[in-house]
Amino acid sequence: MAYFLQQLVNGLALGSIYGLIAIGYTMVYGIVGMINFAHGDIFMVGAFIALIAFLALMAVGVTMIPLALLIVLILAMVLTAVWGWTVERIAYRPLRDSFRLAPLITAIGMSIVLQNFIQVAQGARVKPLQPVVTGGYELFSEGDFAVIVSNIQILIVVTTLVLMTVFWLIINRTALGRAQRACEQDRLMASLSGVNVDRTISITFVIGAALAAVAGLLYLLYYGVIDFFIGFIVGIKAFTAAVFGGIGSIPGAMLGGLVIGLIETFWSAYFTIEYKDVAAFSMLAIVLIFFPTGLLGRPETEKV
Amino acid sequence: MAEPGKPLGLRLKSALSDSLLTAIIAFALFSLVLGLRTEDGVTGLTLHPRPQLLAIAVGVVFAGRLLLNLFVWQAQYPLTTPFAKLFTREPFDERDKTVLGATAALGVVVFIVSAVFDAPAFELIAAAVLIFVGFGVLRRAIVHFFPDLPYAHIFIVGGILFAIFFPLTSYALEKAFHLGLPLRYWFDLSILVLTYVMLGWGLNIVVGLAGLLDLGYVAFYAVGAYTFALLATHFGLGFWICLPIAGVAAALWGVILGFPVLRLRGDYLAIVTLAFGEIIRIVLLNWTEVTNGPNGISGIPKPTFFGLPFSPFADGTTFSSFFGLKYDALHGIIFLYYVILALAFLTNLVTLRMRRLPIGRAWEAMREDEIACRSLGINTTITKLTAFATGALFGGLAGCFFATRQGFVSPESFSFIESAIILSIVVLGGMGSQLGVAIAAVVMVGGFEALRHTEGLQSIFGAGFDPALYRMLLFGIAMVGIMVWRPRGLIASRSPTIALNEAKTVSADLVRQGRG
Numbered sequence: 001m002a003y004f005l006q007q008l009v010n011g012l013a014l015g016s017i018y019g020l021i022a023i024g025y026t027m028v029y030g031i032v033g034m035i036n037f038a039h040g041d042i043f044m045v046g047a048f049i050a051l052i053a054f055l056a057l058m059a060v061g062v063t064m065i066p067l068a069l070l071i072v073l074i075l076a077m078v079l080t081a082v083w084g085w086t087v088e089r090i091a092y093r094p095l096r097d098s099f100r101l102a103p104l105i106t107a108i109g110m111s112i113v114l115q116n117f118i119q120v121a122q123g124a125r126v127k128p129l130q131p132v133v134t135g136g137y138e139l140f141s142e143g144d145f146a147v148i149v150s151n152i153q154i155l156i157v158v159t160t161l162v163l164m165t166v167f168w169l170i171i172n173r174t175a176l177g178r179a180q181r182a183c184e185q186d187r188l189m190a191s192l193s194g195v196n197v198d199r200t201i202s203i204t205f206v207i208g209a210a211l212a213a214v215a216g217l218l219y220l221l222y223y224g225v226i227d228f229f230i231g232f233i234v235g236i237k238a239f240t241a242a243v244f245g246g247i248g249s250i251p252g253a254m255l256g257g258l259v260i261g262l263i264e265t266f267w268s269a270y271f272t273i274e275y276k277d278v279a280a281f282s283m284l285a286i287v288l289i290f291f292p293t294g295l296l297g298r299p300e301t302e303k304v
Numbered sequence: 305m306a307e308p309g310k311p312l313g314l315r316l317k318s319a320l321s322d323s324l325l326t327a328i329i330a331f332a333l334f335s336l337v338l339g340l341r342t343e344d345g346v347t348g349l350t351l352h353p354r355p356q357l358l359a360i361a362v363g364v365v366f367a368g369r370l371l372l373n374l375f376v377w378q379a380q381y382p383l384t385t386p387f388a389k390l391f392t393r394e395p396f397d398e399r400d401k402t403v404l405g406a407t408a409a410l411g412v413v414v415f416i417v418s419a420v421f422d423a424p425a426f427e428l429i430a431a432a433v434l435i436f437v438g439f440g441v442l443r444r445a446i447v448h449f450f451p452d453l454p455y456a457h458i459f460i461v462g463g464i465l466f467a468i469f470f471p472l473t474s475y476a477l478e479k480a481f482h483l484g485l486p487l488r489y490w491f492d493l494s495i496l497v498l499t500y501v502m503l504g505w506g507l508n509i510v511v512g513l514a515g516l517l518d519l520g521y522v523a524f525y526a527v528g529a530y531t532f533a534l535l536a537t538h539f540g541l542g543f544w545i546c547l548p549i550a551g552v553a554a555a556l557w558g559v560i561l562g563f564p565v566l567r568l569r570g571d572y573l574a575i576v577t578l579a580f581g582e583i584i585r586i587v588l589l590n591w592t593e594v595t596n597g598p599n600g601i602s603g604i605p606k607p608t609f610f611g612l613p614f615s616p617f618a619d620g621t622t623f624s625s626f627f628g629l630k631y632d633a634l635h636g637i638i639f640l641y642y643v644i645l646a647l648a649f650l651t652n653l654v655t656l657r658m659r660r661l662p663i664g665r666a667w668e669a670m671r672e673d674e675i676a677c678r679s680l681g682i683n684t685t686i687t688k689l690t691a692f693a694t695g696a697l698f699g700g701l702a703g704c705f706f707a708t709r710q711g712f713v714s715p716e717s718f719s720f721i722e723s724a725i726i727l728s729i730v731v732l733g734g735m736g737s738q739l740g741v742a743i744a745a746v747v748m749v750g751g752f753e754a755l756r757h758t759e760g761l762q763s764i765f766g767a768g769f770d771p772a773l774y775r776m777l778l779f780g781i782a783m784v785g786i787m788v789w790r791p792r793g794l795i796a797s798r799s800p801t802i803a804l805n806e807a808k809t810v811s812a813d814l815v816r817q818g819r820g
Contacts, residue, residue, distance in 0.1 A: 035571055099791070106788065284576065289567070
């Protein structure tokens, strides 16, 4: 029981990170109908920006950890958002009205570019960071096994919850969110009603990248080690999460993230750690057989 | 961006402000990730500032954007026009001729001066410019004097003839005149390119014809390669026996994958195929008892020439002893070249024939509109499964060939990036176009490989420049660049194999809407 609870806690923390990234995929998919393959690498760039910003702050003498983390968070969100914007501007906007596979190919190309740019600029070696947020609470112990919720796990879940709420309010309460939902339903009609479609799409990419940057920072703090290749596998998992929850649906992305995180953690804990990705992907295939549009996805009606 | 035709002062001002904005964005992008480098220190990571590099990067972006603004985007006469015209049939005006002439003259001068003063970097740039302009002028001249030749056919036939005769001719020339040609390298590279041509044509059946987005094509390649590797090392079977087995095994996996994803469409399908590719790779990596894990399987035999092995040892009859030739390692490589050439042609032939069969028509119909297809009585289940199986079959054959060529397989060779490269070859070639796929494979794989060997680039960027490090970066940039430049692919003129050219109007009493 204690072991189960511990894994549940670990799974929720991991799932929150996946969920934050999955939102970027699902939003972009909802509004432009493309798989933003470079999103996983935007997350990776975000993690690197967070790492470098943190080291830079330490070097100039900002050693108060909460303050440093806050500055890092803001800096990473802003700079990663610029990366997201640039990627959209260079690789996707020129192909907006092209056929479906064209932006997918530029997205894969951008993913290769980002990965190799970071590899060239920062080196291929893994980048370790000493634990920044330490300590935790012991929930209860059973025999000699104690269930521990570490501070970093609390930080991850709380940050995710706060961001999700803010994000939820943006989508449902503001003019920007209305514009976004309008573009999602019918881009042409939205533009006829005075919505600036290009800007709305850009902002979607900016928000997605900012959330990915937060995920990057949390990943860095949680695992303490990053390299230029983390974007690929984490990105695929997050995309799997988005599809799992029903692509285009924002609560679905969060739910999918949690489910993927839990499957992965429990599989590693009870079965073999080598096959955790196989478990997550197989689960995806099985769910899609019974829910072809994901758990919370709207069924597509297609007119001929 | 200002409209062309505004007064110079205004254009200059808007060009400057636009470039400045771009430079600011570039600074935001590069400030941390390029301007500061993390290095392993004694107590963890340390930061090394690189202000010069950052300044250069931002400066290049600013200058590049400014030049483009002034001379291309906002100019009344974009300087790129004459160069673009080289590749069309539009007539040149005086200004175009001046620009081209000036470029050529400048190229010659720079070339001579840098040759005299021994500056290989400028020599290389000048030579590249001269070759580019020279090739364009030559092309225009040919088109000018023979405007009505069927160039597309000449190109295809020429390409096929070249592919058939290139190894034998170059080998014969080398043997006759001892030119010291790097034949081994040429053949290896062309075998690699042909493998990708074959993979591209195989995936083209799934993506280009049937319109099913498959992001895990490399899985079938892996199945084919491992089938042969395991059969050869455990049961001692040869290449020719295993080739069909590998193909069938891959096709079976294609059907197995096809079943669960039949109901999925579009991007759901894409992610499941991608997941499938990853699952296969992870299993190959971890099922150590069978696949030997990350160490891979080595000692895979080479194909024989009708039972005659290519080997230097004379236990039994070998290829060289049978034909009374002196043993040469190149014989085996030339044979491999012809094997993959034949396999690639087989793929192409089957695709071209399939397109004329009912099933091929059904694939194309399904690509255009699945619902309409179903309402016309086409069984989309069978159609999808055959597309998957046929594509997988050729992937498996290519994988079997890959295993025998390398003599070694490991999960490393079957990562997602391979699927991405194959898919980009298909899409960049112009989906569904066989010629386009071949050209894209030559451009992407050949260009990618060429970057490995450019000592010239080192003379531009200094001795510390390692082209291999920048290879993937340039590859990605090229992918994005080509796609943005030609969104419909290099050969964009593909049309459905069969189509009604005009809507036929029939009388209203036959069809209620009046059109049928």
